[in-house]
Structures are given as structure tokens and as C-alpha cells.
Amino acid sequence: MIVHASIKDYEVRFEDSFENVAAALAEGAPFVVADRRVHALYPHLFEAVASDRLFLLDAVEEKKVVDSALDICRAMAAMGAKRNARLVSVGGGITQDVTGFAANILYRGIAWTFVPTTLLAACDSCIGGKTSLNFEGYKNLLGTFYPPDRILIAPSFFETLSEADLASGLGEVVKFNVMGGSDALSELEASIDGLLALDPETVNRFVRRSLEFKRGIIEEDEFDGGRRVLLNFAHTFGHAFEASSSYAIPHGSAVALGMVAADAVSGSRDIMSEALAERVGALVRRIMPAFDSRLIDDAAVLSAIRGDKKQTGDGITAVLLDDAFDLHIVHDMTESEVALGCDAVRAFLDKVRAA
Numbered sequence: 001m002i003v004h005a006s007i008k009d010y011e012v013r014f015e016d017s018f019e020n021v022a023a024a025l026a027e028g029a030p031f032v033v034a035d036r037r038v039h040a041l042y043p044h045l046f047e048a049v050a051s052d053r054l055f056l057l058d059a060v061e062e063k064k065v066v067d068s069a070l071d072i073c074r075a076m077a078a079m080g081a082k083r084n085a086r087l088v089s090v091g092g093g094i095t096q097d098v099t100g101f102a103a104n105i106l107y108r109g110i111a112w113t114f115v116p117t118t119l120l121a122a123c124d125s126c127i128g129g130k131t132s133l134n135f136e137g138y139k140n141l142l143g144t145f146y147p148p149d150r151i152l153i154a155p156s157f158f159e160t161l162s163e164a165d166l167a168s169g170l171g172e173v174v175k176f177n178v179m180g181g182s183d184a185l186s187e188l189e190a191s192i193d194g195l196l197a198l199d200p201e202t203v204n205r206f207v208r209r210s211l212e213f214k215r216g217i218i219e220e221d222e223f224d225g226g227r228r229v230l231l232n233f234a235h236t237f238g239h240a241f242e243a244s245s246s247y248a249i250p251h252g253s254a255v256a257l258g259m260v261a262a263d264a265v266s267g268s269r270d271i272m273s274e275a276l277a278e279r280v281g282a283l284v285r286r287i288m289p290a291f292d293s294r295l296i297d298d299a300a301v302l303s304a305i306r307g308d309k310k311q312t313g314d315g316i317t318a319v320l321l322d323d324a325f326d327l328h329i330v331h332d333m334t335e336s337e338v339a340l341g342c343d344a345v346r347a348f349l350d351k352v353r354a355a
């Protein structure tokens with residue numbers, strides 16, 4: 001699969017085995033940045049990587065900062081990297097954000113291959129070219145656009161993900177395939193067991209579909225000035241659930257809950273039927289860990305929404321889905337609709353816990 005972007009076209013490849021990943025780490029002696037946990041879990045992949053070409057990164061938000069990107073530049077400069085240097089990074093979204101930023105600023109942009117090892121990075125963040133770093137306590141405040149040249153997706157990596165990280169990735173997969181329309185939703189319903197069991201063919205198919213859906217939008221609006229807002233479906237609530245729970249609810253799970261909240265608002269505006277909201281809810285229930293509903297606090301959620309960098313006006317901006325699977329960008333979501341969404345999510349989480 002090829003993604004067209006103004007800076008460069010880039011390729012996403014699906015790998016049935018780790019063979020080509022190991023080859024990408026060995027060929028031409030690139031500089032390698034690996035998530036420390038992934039390196040410990042898959043040592044054989046890194047056998048050909050000399051220790052002075054290897055940088056291990058702790059995948060925690062505190063390390064998703066400019067200092068980490070500068071440390072990588074420093075290590076590469078120390079080994080004499082020139083403009084033709086190549087970087088290969090292996091890990092999830094944190095590793096991607098740090099290495100993308102480093103690859104972008106070193107010599108104004110060096111060759112970069114990314115190997116996503118989380119489902120979330122594979123189905124969503126690996127394309128689109130955004131690099132985002134935390135700064136002064138603000139999440140994702142600094143950033144650039146710099147896509148990898150090549151992305152290698154090996155779904156076998158997902159087998160070692162924690163339940164929470166797997167559930168988080170599944171949240172984005174469900175979101176893309178709800179946005180994808182009636183057929184995509186039916187196919188997801190028919191395949192959810194295979195996805196949960198990490199059946200390789202099913203995982204590949206849905207990661208590919210998710211990326212194809214995202215590609216359709218980012219190729220039209222590469223720099224986030226128009227249609228790309230649609231990708232924010234379920235994210236107004238989602239980001240707020242993440243932040244107001246102090247990240248106890250991981251991104252993709254917060255987005256899946258954001259869908260439940262947004263659909264409740266769609267329902268109260270009479271643009272979505274109960275039947276469709278229930279179908280989406282049934283899928284989200286299959287992938288949702290048992291979070292305490294007290295993590296959702298109306299006042300904290302509202303203040304997180306008000307603090308969101310994407311909320312630039314007086315009314316609250318959100319993306320709502322209707323029964324025809326059309327997405328609507330609204331700028332007039334009210335505080336009482338936020339409360340209604342929170343109510344729906346608390347009731348939903350109580351049901352998940354009781355099950």
C-alpha cells in the first residue's frame with residue numbers, strides 16, 4: 001500500500017514473518033531505536049545490530065520529549081552519521097513520535113523506516129506523518145509533519161501486547177470500521193471473535209482497512225486544515241476521558257468510549273437510531289476492559305474538553321455520526337450534551353463491570 005504525501009510518497013508493507021524486519025535492521029547498518037521492552041522480548045531480531053548503533057527508549061510519556069529526540073541525534077552524530085544516514089525504529093506510538101521528530105530535524109530529514117509493534121501504531125498512527133512531543137506538561141504540544149519512508153507491519157508483534165494495550169488498539173480499529181459505513185460495520189461484527197483471538201488473516205485485513213480509510217482522508221487533507229477533522233470522530237470525548245482519568249483509560253479505549261458518548265449525543269439530536277447506537281455499543285463492549293465508571297467525572301471531562309488544543313471557539317466542536325454513516329462536524333455541542341455523553345458512558349461501564 002502506498003500513501004501519497006507532498007514531502008514524499010511512502011510504502012506500508014505487511015509482513016507474515018519477522019524475516020524482513022530482521023533484514024531491515026541489518027542491511028546497510030542503519031541506526032536503530034527500539035522500545036526497550038520490545039528489544040527484550042524479541043532479542044533475535046536485533047542480533048545484527050552493533051551496540052553503538054542501538055538506542056533503547058523507555059516507552060513512557062515522560063520520555064516523549066524533545067530531549068529524547070536530541071539524545072538520538074547526539075548518538076547518531078557521535079557515530080559520524082551524515083546526511084545519508086538511515087534510521088530504523090521499532091516500537092509503538094511513543095517510539096514513533098520521538099524517532100519521527102529526530103529523523104525530521106537531523107540534517108533536515110534523513111531516511112527512516114518504522115516498524116510499529118502495537119496495534120494502535122499499526123492501524124492508525126504509523127501513517128499521516130504527525131510527530132508529536134510533550135512539552136512543559138502539555139501533551140503533544142510540539143510537533144512536525146514527517147512520515148517514514150517505509151513502514152513494515154508484522155502483526156505477530158501484537159501477541160505479546162498487554163491486555164490493556166491490545167484493547168486500546170482494538171478501540172481504534174472498531175472506530176475506523178464504524179466510520180467506514182454499513183458494510184464495514186457488518187464485517188467487523190462477523191469478525192470480532194477472530195480479531196480478539198488475533199487471527200493473523202483477520203488482524204491483517206482490519207489493520208489494512210483502517211489504514212485505507214485513514215489514507216482516504218489524509219491524502220485529501222495532509223496538513224489538517226479541513227476534512228482531516230473527521231478523524232477526530234470520538235476524540236472530543238476520547239481525549240477528555242484520557243486526560244481527566246489521568247491516563248488510566250488508554251487512548252484507544254478512551255476513543256471507543258468516546259464513540260459511545262458521541263452516539264448518545266447523536267441519539268438525542270435524532271440523527272442516530274437506538275438500533276445503530278446499540279450495534280456500536282455491543283462491539284465496544286467486546287473490547288472494553290472493566291474500568292471503574294467513577295473515572296468519568298462530568299466537571300473534569302468538561303474542563304479537559306475546554307482545554308483541548310482543538311477547541312478554539314466558544315461552542316464545543318465534535319464529530320457526530322448519523323444513521324446513514326455520514327459524519328457531521330458540529331461546533332455547537334453544549335455542556336448538557338457533554339453531561340449526557342458522560343452519563344451514557346458511566347451506565348455503559350457499569351454494564352461492562354456487571355457482565
Ligand SMILES: NC(=O)c1ccc[n+]([C@@H]2O[C@H](COP(=O)([O-])OP(=O)(O)OC[C@H]3O[C@@H](n4cnc5c(N)ncnc54)[C@H](O)[C@@H]3O)[C@@H](O)[C@H]2O)c1
Nearest residue numbers: 037059092093094095117118120121125130131157160161
Ligand atoms: N503521531 C501520531 O499520529 C499519533 C497518533 C496516535 C497516538 N500517538 C501517540 O502514541 C502514543 C501511544 O502509542 P501506543 O499505544 O502505540 O504505544 P506506546 O508506544 O505508548 O507503548 C505502549 C506499551 O506497549 C509496550 N509495547 C510496545 N510494543 C509491544 C509489543 N509488541 N509487545 C509488548 N509490549 C509492547 C511499550 O513498551 C509500552 O509499555 C501516545 O503518546 C500518543 O500520543 C501518536
Ligand SMILES: [Zn+2]
Nearest residue numbers: 172235251255
Ligand atoms: Zn486516536
